[in-house]
Amino acid sequence: MVDIRNDFLGIKSPNPFWLASAPPTDRIVNVTRAFKAGWGGVVWKTLGEDPPIVNVNGPRYGAIHGADRRLIGFNNIELISDRTLQENLREIKQVKRDWPDRAVVVSLMVPCEEASWKAVLPLVEETGADGIELNFGCPHGMSERGMGSAVGQVPEYVEMVARWCKQNTRMPVIVKLTPNITDVRFAARAAKRGGADAVSLINTVNSIMGVDLDAMAPSPHTDGKGTHGGYCGPAVKPIALHMVADIARDPETAGLPISAIGGITTWKDAAEFMALGAGNVQVCTAAMTYGFKIVEEMKAGLAHWMESKGYERLEDFIGKAVPNVTDWQFLNLNYVAKARIDQDLCIKCGRCHIVCEDTSHQAITATKNGERWFEVQDDECVGCNLCVSVCPVENCITMEQLTEGVDPRTGRPIDPTYANWTTHPNNPMSKAAE
Ligand SMILES: Cc1cc2nc3c(=O)[nH]c(=O)nc-3n(C[C@H](O)[C@H](O)[C@H](O)COP(=O)(O)O)c2cc1C
Ligand code: SF4
Ligand code: SF4
Numbered sequence: 001m002v003d004i005r006n007d008f009l010g011i012k013s014p015n016p017f018w019l020a021s022a023p024p025t026d027r028i029v030n031v032t033r034a035f036k037a038g039w040g041g042v043v044w045k046t047l048g049e050d051p052p053i054v055n056v057n058g059p060r061y062g063a064i065h066g067a068d069r070r071l072i073g074f075n076n077i078e079l080i081s082d083r084t085l086q087e088n089l090r091e092i093k094q095v096k097r098d099w100p101d102r103a104v105v106v107s108l109m110v111p112c113e114e115a116s117w118k119a120v121l122p123l124v125e126e127t128g129a130d131g132i133e134l135n136f137g138c139p140h141g142m143s144e145r146g147m148g149s150a151v152g153q154v155p156e157y158v159e160m161v162a163r164w165c166k167q168n169t170r171m172p173v174i175v176k177l178t179p180n181i182t183d184v185r186f187a188a189r190a191a192k193r194g195g196a197d198a199v200s201l202i203n204t205v206n207s208i209m210g211v212d213l214d215a216m217a218p219s220p221h222t223d224g225k226g227t228h229g230g231y232c233g234p235a236v237k238p239i240a241l242h243m244v245a246d247i248a249r250d251p252e253t254a255g256l257p258i259s260a261i262g263g264i265t266t267w268k269d270a271a272e273f274m275a276l277g278a279g280n281v282q283v284c285t286a287a288m289t290y291g292f293k294i295v296e297e298m299k300a301g302l303a304h305w306m307e308s309k310g311y312e313r314l315e316d317f318i319g320k321a322v323p324n325v326t327d328w329q330f331l332n333l334n335y336v337a338k339a340r341i342d343q344d345l346c347i348k349c350g351r352c353h354i355v356c357e358d359t360s361h362q363a364i365t366a367t368k369n370g371e372r373w374f375e376v377q378d379d380e381c382v383g384c385n386l387c388v389s390v391c392p393v394e395n396c397i398t399m400e401q402l403t404e405g406v407d408p409r410t411g412r413p414i415d416p417t418y419a420n421w422t423t424h425p426n427n428p429m430s431k432a433a434e
Contacts, residue, residue: 002303003313006040006103008279009172009197009257011130013040013103015299016270016314020261020282021046021107021133021176024292026081028091032098037292038299041103043200043282046080046135047088049110049120053079053141058222062209064235073235074285075209077227079141080109085123093127104128105174109135109147112157114164121169131171134161134196136187137178137203139230149203152178155190162194174259177201177243179236184243188253198257199247200282202240204230233285237263241276245325248277265294267301274314275321329422334415336407337383337399339363339376345396348372352387352397360386379408 006016018041019025019034026045034042055078064073081088096104106129110116124132136152144150151157158175165173175191177184179202188199206228212219218226240262247253260278264270265286273281286294311317341352341364353364353374363380364387367373376387388397402414421427 002306002311004299004303004306006280006314008103008259009131009174011041011103011105011172012101013280014101015040015295016274016280016302017295017298018042018103018105018259018280018282019287020284021135022284022288023078024284024287027083027088028095031091031095031104034287034292034295035095035099035102038295039102039292040280041105041130043105043107043133044088044092044129046107046109046138047085047120047124048080048108048142048147049116050085052082052084055079055082056222059220060229062220062229063233064209071233071285071289073209073231074233074288075207075229075231076204077140077229080107080135080138085120089123089127092124092129096128096130103130105131105133107133107135107176109138109142112146112151112161117161117164118168121165121171125169125171129171131174131197132165132169133174133176133200134165135176135203136161137176137180137201139178139180139204139206140228149178149180149206152176152187152203153181155186158187159190159194162191162196166195172197174198174200176203176261178203179239179243179262180206183246185246185250185253188247188250188256192253192256196256198259198279199253200259200261201243201247202236202262204232205236205239207231232262233289234263234265237269241272244273244278245276245322248319248322249325265289267298267305270298271302271305271317272321274318276325277319277322279318330420332418332420333424334417334419336402336414338378338381338402339383339385339387339397340400341374341376341397342395343375345393346374347393347396348374349392350374351390351392355386355390360384381409 004015006013019039021043025042031042060078062075063071066072106124110120138148142148162175173196175196177187191199208218208228210219244260258278259280260273261282264281264283270281353366356364361380361382363377365375391397406413
């Protein structure tokens with residue numbers, strides 16, 4: 001029997017799917033709907049000091065769609081909660097009372113002064129909330145006021161504010177990191193030094209979605225002017241996966257609990273983040289695109305997959321892929337693979353041929369006996385995977401490892417031993433040359 005209950009920093013929830021701090025967690029009516037639909041927890045929309053901020057009354061969201069109109073990337077210029085602190089705190093207390101088995105974490109963003117943090121923490125504590133998340137990630141609007149990513153981009157500030165919070169509350173402290181930084185490990189290390197119990201990532205990526213060429217302004221725009229906003233949704237998942245993995249395998253932060261965020265739309269996305277070390281996941285864009293009921297598929301899909309793999313609890317696979325994330329220099333240079341085309345699946349569109357011909361290694365035929373025929377020439381194929389990436393038919397082209405004989409491209413025998421760049425004779429720094 002599979003058990004998907006989650007324990008993150010001692011915060012218990014019936015499943016690892018939390019809604020990220022954003023419009024879906026903005027007020028009691030949304031959160032109640034979310035819990036009814038089955039979400040395990042929420043991070044409440046970021047609270048700030050009174051008087052509340054004001055949002056624009058023009059468009060605050062933009063989107064990039066695939067050819068089938070499926071939403072791939074999403075962008076917003078929304079700020080933190082535009083309701084008073086008291087209104088939010090009252091609702092948080094009510095929600096926690098109504099849903100004691102769900103996780104309710106409160107996201108906070110106040111000025112970078114100890115007095116401001118000291119003032120807000122007891123108010124949150126009084127609601128019975130399970131923890132706080134420090135929003136050091138918002139890249140627009142608040143950062144210009146010295147908050148959000150303006151804090152998250154300076155490791156010393158991250159450490160300082162995390163420490164203030166740890167000193168002034170008994171609630172678990174999660175530091176939410178910004179991806180708008182050269183190396184996320186510095187901010188994660190700083191959070192840990194400051195005593196944070198966990199990090200969550202990613203917040204949104206700074207972006208301009210497009211340019212309206214009639215208005216000659218960024219799109220979307222308000223009264224003819226546009227501004228940069230935060231990018232999220234499926235398009236940012238690879239960025240988030242990399243950053244989560246970086247923190248999970250950094251010797252200084254390994255073991256620091258991670259709540260993963262970024263483009264999670266299906267159970268599989270969640271499982272991938274958890275395999276890379278995340279203790280649970282948070283979702284925003286997918287809920288804003290498809291509604292709260294997507295959590296049903298997430299829960300059922302995750303449980304079904306775990307069962308098929310023999311994992312009984314989340315802990316059985318959390319972090320399991322981390323040891324297999326490595327640096328390029330440690331990849332096996334003796335590994336040889338060639339593309340294989342399944343002729344029964346091939347629809348003879350020719351895309352693999354043209355990309356290999358124009359931009360790779362001229363390794364795929366176009367004709368045989370005057371007919372369209374696409375076949376890989378092993379003596380040219382370098383195994384780059386480009387044809388697999390562009391073929392419109394799933395699993396029509398696959399990569400096959402050569403385990404014996406000679407690589408017809410190089411004429412060299414297949415070597416079953418492992419050898420990487422650190423010992424390669426072409427490497428001027430090669431250890432073998434010592
Ligand atoms: C409209 C919108 C508003 C958001 N507001 C907040 C916020 O108030 N506080 C915060 O920490 N993150 C905020 N975020 C960021 C999300 O919590 C999340 O980190 C990001 O969207 C990436 O997750 P996703 O790809 O699932 O959307 C917001 C995102 C969106 C789309
Ligand atoms: S793997 Fe690369 S080199 Fe080989 S056939 Fe495909 S595109 Fe060409
Ligand atoms: S891209 Fe795929 S379907 Fe098209 S010709 Fe190549 S193998 Fe066949």
